[in-house]
Each structure stands twice: as C-alpha cells, then as structure tokens.
Amino acid sequence: MAGITNEFLLERLQQQFGEKIKAAEETFGIVSVVIEPDSILDIVKWLNTDNILKFKFLTDICGSHYPDLTGQEICAVYHVQSMENNVRLRLKAFMPVSNPQIPSLTSLYSSANWMERETYDFYGINFIGHPNLKRILNVDEMDYFPLRKEFPLEDATRTDKEDQYFGR
Amino acid sequence: MTTDIKKTEVNLVEAPDGHLGEGFFATSIEKVIGLARANSLWPLPFATSCCGIEFMATMGSNYDLARFGSERMSFSPRQADVLLVAGTIAKKLGPVLKQVYLQMAEPRWVIAIGACASSGGIFDTYSVLQGIDKVIPVDVYVPGCPPRPEQIIDGIMKVQELAKNEPLRRRNSPQYQALLTSYGIQ
Numbered sequence: 001m002a003g004i005t006n007e008f009l010l011e012r013l014q015q016q017f018g019e020k021i022k023a024a025e026e027t028f029g030i031v032s033v034v035i036e037p038d039s040i041l042d043i044v045k046w047l048n049t050d051n052i053l054k055f056k057f058l059t060d061i062c063g064s065h066y067p068d069l070t071g072q073e074i075c076a077v078y079h080v081q082s083m084e085n086n087v088r089l090r091l092k093a094f095m096p097v098s099n100p101q102i103p104s105l106t107s108l109y110s111s112a113n114w115m116e117r118e119t120y121d122f123y124g125i126n127f128i129g130h131p132n133l134k135r136i137l138n139v140d141e142m143d144y145f146p147l148r149k150e151f152p153l154e155d156a157t158r159t160d161k162e163d164q165y166f167g168r
Numbered sequence: 169m170t171t172d173i174k175k176t177e178v179n180l181v182e183a184p185d186g187h188l189g190e191g192f193f194a195t196s197i198e199k200v201i202g203l204a205r206a207n208s209l210w211p212l213p214f215a216t217s218c219c220g221i222e223f224m225a226t227m228g229s230n231y232d233l234a235r236f237g238s239e240r241m242s243f244s245p246r247q248a249d250v251l252l253v254a255g256t257i258a259k260k261l262g263p264v265l266k267q268v269y270l271q272m273a274e275p276r277w278v279i280a281i282g283a284c285a286s287s288g289g290i291f292d293t294y295s296v297l298q299g300i301d302k303v304i305p306v307d308v309y310v311p312g313c314p315p316r317p318e319q320i321i322d323g324i325m326k327v328q329e330l331a332k333n334e335p336l337r338r339r340n341s342p343q344y345q346a347l348l349t350s351y352g353i354q
Contacts, residue, residue, distance in 0.1 A: 138295060139259045146294040158298045160287040 003086035004052070006031045012053065016046060032090040037102040040078065040093055045108055047080055047089070055080040055089060058105065061115035063123035065097075067149045073097035076125055078105075097148075101126040104133075122147040181207050198336050205249070205275065206331040207237040209324070212248035214268060216255030219282035219314040223254045226317040236324055245271035250327055251304075254314075256284040257297045269304040270353065274339045277327045280306045281320055283313040305347055 010031050014021050020043070023034040035043060047055035059079035066073055072094030081088045093102055104127040105112035116127040117136040124145040127133055135142065144151055154161075184203055186195030211233075215223055226233050233239070242248035245268050257265055269278070280300050283289035286309045288298035300306060307330055310323040338344055348354050 139262075142294075151294070153294075154292045155288070155294055155296065155298050157302065158288060158292050160299075161292065 004082075006087070009053065009087060009089065012050075013043075016050075017043060027090075030088045030090050032092060034092045034094065037076070037093040037095055040076075040091065041103045041105065041108070043091065044078065044080065044105055048108065053082055054084045055082045057081040057083055058109040058111055058115075059088070061105070061112060061119055063119045063125055063147070065123060065148045067097075069094065071096050074100040074123055074125060076100075076102050076119065076123075095125070099126075100124060101128055103127070104129040106130055121145070124148070201336065202332040202334060205334075206328040208240075209236075209238050209249045209277075209327060209331065210240050210242040210247060211238050211324075212242050212245055212251050212268070212272070214251060214253045214255075214265065216257065216261070217284070219254035219285065222314045222317055223252060223281065223320060226320045231317040231321060233321060233324065236321065236328065238324060245269075246273060248272055249275070249331075250277040250279060250324075252279050252281055252320075253285045253300050254281040254320075256289065256291055257300055258295055259297050260295075262297050262303045265300060266303045275331070275334065277307045277330060278304060279308045279310060279320075279323045279327060281310045281323065282315055283311065286311065289313060303351065305351060 006026055006029075010024055010033070013033065014024075017035075017039070020035060020039045021033050022036070025032050044055075044058075047053055057080065059081050060077075061079075062077050064075045064077060066075065074095045074097050076093045076095070078091040078093075079088065080091070095102060100123070102125060104116055106116065106127075107129065113131070114136060116125075116130050117133060119125050120127060120130075120133055121135045121138055122145055134140070138146065181203065183193070184195050184199035186193055186199070213220070213223055215221075225231060227241070238250075245251075249272075251269060251272060253265065269276070278300075280286045284291060284296070285300050286306075288296050290313075292298070297303065308323045308326045310319050312319050315323075345354070
C-alpha cells in the first residue's frame with residue numbers, strides 16, 4: 001500500500017486546524033509543525049482517529065531549551081508515526097521558561113507516561129493531568145533540571161579538577 | 169647417589185618478628201592476627217563496568233588472585249573483608265553502595281578500582297558520583313582506565329600491607345570513629 005506524501009499530510013493538517021498550525025518545515029524528510037501548547041491533545045487525538053492519516057503510534061516525547069528565544073525558551077517535541085502510511089510527523093510546542101506547562105497525553109497513550117516523566121526530569125516541563133509526574137532517571141534529591149542550558153555540564157561536586165591541582 | 173634437595177619454589181608467608189627457640193615461638197598477638205587477616209582477605213566485587221572485566225581477568229587463572237589468599241569471592245557483604253568497587257557509580261547507585269558497605273563487618277577495607285570509582289573519571293556530569301569517597305571511606309585507589317590486572321593485584325597487596333600493620337585497637341580509636349561520622353555512619 002502506497003504511503004501518503006508529506007505535502008498531503010501538511011495540507012490535511014492545515015485544513016483541519018488552520019490557524020493552530022503556526023509554522024511548518026521539512027527536515028530530514030519529516031514534516032515539523034509548530035503548535036500552541038494548549039492544542040496538543042486535540043491535534044494528537046485527531047491524528048490518531050483520522051481515517052486517512054492513522055497516526056496510531058507515539059514514537060517519542062522530548063524537550064529542548066533555547067535560552068535566546070525570549071518567552072518561548074522551552075520546547076516540547078512530539079514524534080508520531082503512521083505505520084500504515086509509512087509517514088512520520090514532528091510536533092513542537094514552545095513555552096516560556098517561567099511557567100512551562102502543556103496538557104498530558106497520558107489519557108491517549110499509556111506510553112506517554114514515562115516519556116513525559118523523563119521530559120519533566122530533564123527540562124521541568126509541567127505536564128498537566130499526568131497521574132504521577134516525578135523524576136524517573138535522576139536521583140529524587142536533585143533540585144534542578146540538568147539539560148537546561150543555564151546549568152553547567154560538569155558536576156559541581158567534582159574535586160579533582162580544582163584549579164590548585166593545575167596551577168591555575 | 170648425591171642428595172641434592174632442591175629448594176622449593178613455593179613461597180610461604182614469612183613468620184613475623186619474634187623469638188624462636190626450641191619448640192616455641194613467641195610474638196605479639198597483633199602480628200599474628202594481622203598475618204592471618206592479610207593472607208585471607210575475602211573480596212566483595214562491586215563491578216559495574218569495564219573495570220569489572222579487568223577484575224574478572226584478575227580472578228582468572230592467568231593472574232590468579234587466589235595466590236594472595238583471596239580465592240574466595242564473598243558475594244555476601246557480611247562475610248567480606250575488602251570491598252572492590254570497580255566501575256562507574258551513578259548517583260542513584262550511591263545509596264546502594266553505602267548500604268553494602270554498612271552491611272560489612274569490621275575490619276573492612278575498600279579499594280576504588282579505576283578512574284571512575286576514584287574520581288568520576290571521564291564522567292564529569294550531573295548523573296555520576298564523582299568518586300566513591302563521596303559516600304564511603306576508601307583505603308586504596310587504583311588508577312587506570314581501566315587498570316590492568318597487575319595494578320589491581322598491586323592494590324590488593326597494598327591492602328594486605330594495611331591489614332598486616334593495622335593496630336588491633338584502630339577500629340575503636342576516636343579518629344576512626346570521627347572518620348565514619350564524617351560519612352554519616354553510626
């Protein structure tokens with residue numbers, strides 16, 4: 001069965017959601033659209049139930065941090081796949097770093113549970129409606145979100161790299 | 169027929185200093201106990217990564233740590249004398265390592281094998297414990313990434329020296345108690 005093209009996918013998305021699709025581009029052969037955080041649940045639900053597109057699989061949820069984009073520093077990235085049509089789609093939602101929150105997809109995909117916990121763990125994105133939003137990989141005592149850019153990669157408790165050992 | 173008795177090539181443990189006479193040998197109990205401890209150290213391997221592979225080679229027939237009286241791996245901390253931490257310890261594993269240390273009976277020694285266990289190694293990052301001496305006291309550090317089996321054996325021999333020369337009262341001394349207290353133990 002022939003898959004659908006990226007052009008068709010984007011056209012159908014824009015037909016359904018219009019203004020809610022704020023920007024679109026194609027990178028590495030995958031369509032990437034920017035959406036409002038509030039509309040994520042509607043869009044993913046529609047992608048899942050649409051009779052033609054059939055995006056039944058949530059591949060990944062992750063985050064990224066752009067310190068220079070004032071007011072939309074934190075980004076949640078969703079990858080969905082239509083196995084039947086052999087096509088993928090990337091959804092991006094930008095949020096301010098002061099209060100990053102977005103509806104949870106756990107009501108739709110059980111697999112979103114751990115992915116959202118991981119994204120919360122590393123970027124501090126608050127998934128509204130998540131049943132158990134707590135750290136999943138890092139130690140519970142950790143008091144920051146390590147993949148945000150303001151935190152240094154190096155660990156603060158390192159002692160053998162002190163300047164005195166290097167004559168600095 | 170000449171009787172040329174060839175001297176054996178097997179090295180036995182040398183007797184400690186003392187007075188040897190006909191039918192008796194007198195020395196201090198401290199030296200005898202030190203001798204016994206040093207030559208039957210039961211190791212507890214806590215191996216998480218590539219240093220653990222080197223440790224397996226150390227136990228294997230080529231290098232054979234059993235020659236030093238450590239042939240008996242104790243996978244129960246309660247019967248182990250020396251804790252061998254070989255590999256990267258993530259921060260999440262820190263409390264587990266400490267629990268294992270707490271379950272060991274005195275006298276207990278700890279060897280940090282390799283760069284990661286000693287200082288965090290190349291993993292200078294938020295998720296990795298920057299050296300196991302952040303959670304438990306360490307007696308001997310073995311450098312290397314990973315260290316060769318010869319180096320690990322050298323580390324064991326250093327612990328043997330410590331065990332041999334350790335005063336029997338050391339573990340009750342206020343200095344030792346202060347060391348444990350600084351790690352939040354007892």
